[in-house]
Amino acid sequence: MSHTVRYRVSLPRPHTHLVEVEVSFPGGAATLDARMPVWTPGSYLVREFARHVQDVSAVAPDGTPLLVRRMDKQTWRVHAGGQAVTLRYRVYANELTVRTSHVDGTHAYLNGASVFLYTDATRDAEHHVTVEAPAGWSTFCALDSRDGAFIAPDYDTLVDSPIEVGPHTPLTFTVAGVPHDIVVWGDSVADPERLCADFQRLCEVQARLFGGLPMRRYLFLLYLTDKGRGGLEHQASTALLFPRAALATNRGWEDLLTLAAHEYFHLWVVKRVKPRTLVPFDYTQENYTSLLWAFEGTTAYYDNLIVRRSGLMSAPRYLTRLGETLTTLQSTPGRRTQTLLDASMVSWVKHYRPDENSPNSAISYYLKGEVVSALLDLEIRRATRDDRGLDDVLRLLWSRHGDGTGVDEEGVEAAASEVAGTDLKAFFDRALRTTEELDYSVFSHVGLEASFRTRESPGDRGGTPPKGRTGEAKPRGWLGITLKGSATVASVLDGSPAQEAGLYAEDDVVALDGWKADGNALVSRCEDRKPGDTVRVTVFRRDKLLEVPVVLGTKPSEAVWLARVDKPTEAQKAAYQSWLGAPWDEAPGAT
Structure with a gap:
């Protein structure tokens, strides 16, 4: 008897936003409990995907109807008597985000956690998916295919492999011998050649950082919309949501590149090197870790840095963006209320559910985690005289935990201290476990200092010096x-x-x-x-x-910019070039 789980997905009426799914589970147990995940990995919020499941029915191998009983919000029970069971159901998919599924007359985006029922007994079995696409539509997925079906070695891999269906023509490029596709929905990109070339450079820099690529193919799914921005990482693909109008501006294009770099970086950090408490995923409830500051915050630090290293962002522009991040942090009163470790732990009820009090009560582990990662990089560089940095911490974690077994809750701190050759406990205690202001003095190692001023307009993001004449500003x-x-x-x-x-x-x-x-x-x-x-x-x-x-x-002085120190030493100039790969004469205000 085959132990393979087989799905057939069809879209007979896309305008209804309904996905029709048939799944055949192998026999063996007297009772079959089929469940729908309540969350999707990479997005730490219980989303209750089962609320969109309807019309569930079951049949035996000979076609005899079987009774299906709803057990709780996410579980359907079938008394199978040891025989195989085929479940049929429909999923309403009309939420266009990277974490959900969306079907209409133009395409179908299927995020696995919101579409595919599973059983605990067959979770480790091979899963096959056949998609019956409407006429003229093609199907795109990073999974291997065989005999017209996508093949996943287990349910976790299936959930981690979104499917896009539509009348698309992919853009292609190759990095380190690995083919990459970009599938765009929501109007074409004005300059597809530039999109391919820039994405290729981002991927090449990261492949060199980690010594190669951990997959055989990669798929970018790019959704251009009227509003909204986000990304969700997967084992060999990513879904990116981006406002199409922003692509017409230099800043908007730069922002798309940082988003793509961020999600691609997760190939190593999160998808393979991950918190041990998330191994294996429990799809029925929240999965807690205090390490989101490291896995998401460090990735946020590297997304701009990767664009800089790719030559697609100047060093001064990088420092402006970093200054904007510092400004956002300094403008958030919640930094004085919530520690970074707590921000990670309560992401399930805070980060994805902001309200009017969130600026006062919470801090984003992306935001503060990015700043702490930048400071950590400089701390290690200072301790090792620029012989090592955060790159080396990541490579160490990759070499030890890249098999997916997971990093324990103290593992990132231990690896950083090991690479630095000194105990960084005092740094981590302050940055992670208290609400004290962060110590920005380490910027002096690269000849910079954090300077503060008031915002000059509601749209002032910080990152740049005050305009006009210097000197005492009138209190506002x-x-x-x-x-x-x-x-x-x-x-x-x-x-x-x-x-x-x-x-x-x-x-x-x-x-x-x-x-x-x-x-x-x-x-x-x-x-x-x-x-x-x-x-x-x-x-x-x-x-x-x-x-x-x-x-x-x-008016508080919360806008931050990074300025060069007076009379920088040759060591500071060299450290700056080692950090950003740019000569000192490109530093802000350098002469």
Whole structure:
């Protein structure tokens, strides 16, 4: 008797957003429990994929109907009597994100965790998938294929191999002898040759970093939309969601490259070198680890660095982007409330479920993890006189844990101390286990220092020096809110004048001091006033008109940029070049 699990997927009416699935499980057990995962690896949120499953039925090998009983939110039980069982069901797929599935008249994106039922008994068996595509459509997947079916050695690999179906023509290139395809949905890219060339350079740099590629083929699935941005890594592929309009700008193209570099980096970090507590995945509930700061934060540090190393971003531009990251961190009050380890542990209820209080109560393990990884890289470089860096930590972890067995919760810290040749416990204790401000003084090793100024406009991202004349800037009034849309308060920052005065999230701004003003005008006009001035803010709150007097505070200096130190030494100049692969005369303000 075959122990293979076989799926047949069809899309007879794409406009209904329904996927029809038939799966045949081998016999053996008296009772078969088929389950749908509640989450997908790489996205740490319980998404309850079973809510989109409908019309479940079961038959025996001779076609006799079998009773299917719903046991809980994700489990269907069939009394099989030891015989093989074929389940038929449909999945509603109308959510266009990289973590879900989406089917319409133009294509089908199938994320395995949201489509394929599994059983614990057959999870390690070979899984075959046959896709019946509509006329004129092709099917794309990184899995091997045989006799018209995609072949996965087990369920985990199947879930980690998204499927795209549509009338697409792939773009192709090769890296280290490995074929790579790019499949684009949602309008073509204006310059496909540039897209292939730039992606190829990103992949080549990473292949050299780790000494080769760990797969036989790779598939980029690029979804161009009107809004939204994100990526999800897989064993030999990735799904990228990106706003198409942004590709027309240099910054937008740069942002696409960092996204692609980030997800490709996960081939090694996350997909193969992973936290031990996630081995094996438990698809029925949350899987906890305190290491997301390292696996996602370090990847966030490298995504810009890879683009820089590929020659697709200048060293000054890289430092500007790093300064923007520092600015975002310094602008988030939650850094004083939540430790980085806690941010990793509670990602299931915090990171993917932000609310109006999130800026005050939480910090992103991507954001702070990126900054900590940059500082760690420089700490190791300083300790080893630039003989080693974070690259060496990653290669050490790859050599020891690249087989997928997992890294224990202290493993990253131990590997970093081993590479540095010194105990980095004090660094990690401060960065990971406390809410103390991070120590930016290590930037001096590469001849740089973190400088602070106030934001000069609502759109000021930081990363660059103040404009205009230098010297003492006039103190600016500060309200302490963030906005959504043009007039609605999104968040009231902890300890701000707005919080003290009683402005609330969801207040709709109407006027300032009796004069019509939306939220953006409110912020800019308050900044034109002096700290200590009282302003009258008029808002609608739950349809009731209110006037709230606010005593303005002093606008904080939270915009950060990285400037060169005065009188850099030759050692600092050499360290800078070792770090960024650029001569010192390309450093910001260097002469």
